[in-house]
Amino acid sequence: DTAVSQTPKYLVTQMGNDKSIKCEQNLGHDTMYWYKQDSKKFLKIMFSYNNKELIINETVPNRFSPKSPDKAHLNLHINSLELGDSAVYFCASGDRERADTQYFGPGTRLTVL
Amino acid sequence: GQSLEQPSEVTAVEGAIVQINCTYQTSGFYGLSWYQQHDGGAPTFLSYNALDGLEETGRFSSFLSRSDSYGYLLLQELQMKDSASYFCAVRDNTDKLIFGTGTRLQVFP
Numbered sequence: 185d186t187a188v189s190q191t192p193k194y195l196v197t198q199m200g201n202d203k204s205i206k207c208e209q210n211l212g213h214d215t216m217y218w219y220k221q222d223s224k225k226f227l228k229i230m231f232s233y234n235n236k237e238l239i240i241n242e243t244v245p246n247r248f249s250p251k252s253p254d255k256a257h258l259n260l261h262i263n264s265l266e267l268g269d270s271a272v273y274f275c276a277s278g279d280r281e282r283a284d285t286q287y288f289g290p291g292t293r294l295t296v297l
Numbered sequence: 298g299q300s301l302e303q304p305s306e307v308t309a310v311e312g313a314i315v316q317i318n319c320t321y322q323t324s325g326f327y328g329l330s331w332y333q334q335h336d337g338g339a340p341t342f343l344s345y346n347a348l349d350g351l352e353e354t355g356r357f358s359s360f361l362s363r364s365d366s367y368g369y370l371l372l373q374e375l376q377m378k379d380s381a382s383y384f385c386a387v388r389d390n391t392d393k394l395i396f397g398t399g400t401r402l403q404v405f406p
Binding site for chain 1: 327328330334338339340341342345347382384386388391392393394395396398399
């Protein structure tokens with residue numbers, strides 16, 4: 185299937201742990217994004233990579249580190265998880281020239297206990 | 298700061314027409330997009346306006362007035378499956394997509 189995929193779909197973990205979320209797109213896009221959606225459904229950009237180069241780095245704690253091994257993959261690693269990190273994390277992809285049109289993955293619901 | 302304001306909730310009955318407004322204040326503006334998100338699902342792109350006027354895509358239309366920093370999404374012949382949250386979004390001058398606060402649409406039979 186042609187899509188943006190993320191794993192895992194659900195992630196439940198204890199405070200202080202380190203976890204990773206993986207994202208892959210097979211749409212041939214040159215840009216990938218990570219978004220955080222909080223409990224009030226507010227959707228906010230965290231990071232963006234264009235052809236493996238970091239182009240957007242919002243004010244997020246440095247416990248969050250994105251990694252893009254190639255333009256089809258963008259992973260998110262989170263160190264020392266905190267309660268406030270609980271949210272749904274969406275990966276998205278698109279072409280930089282058409283950044284208004286983005287294709288989202290199914291999301292990863294992270295719950296920190 | 299940057300902000301996109303939308304009504305928090307709209308209700309309507311099947312077959313009706315509903316309009317979801319969006320006013321924006323952003324650093325730079327390339328266009329206004331609309332996304333749909335069902336509960337538990339991912340945002341899905343619906344439409345995009347770069348120029349003033351109305352864009353029609355089936356039952357959905359989107360309007361933009363750049364001079365008023367205002368746009369709306371018009372949904373016609375509402376169906377139960379249209380019950381979802383709708384987000385407007387603006388690409389700013391750093392190529393970030395800034396999302397609105399979201400409008401929850403509930404369609405009743």
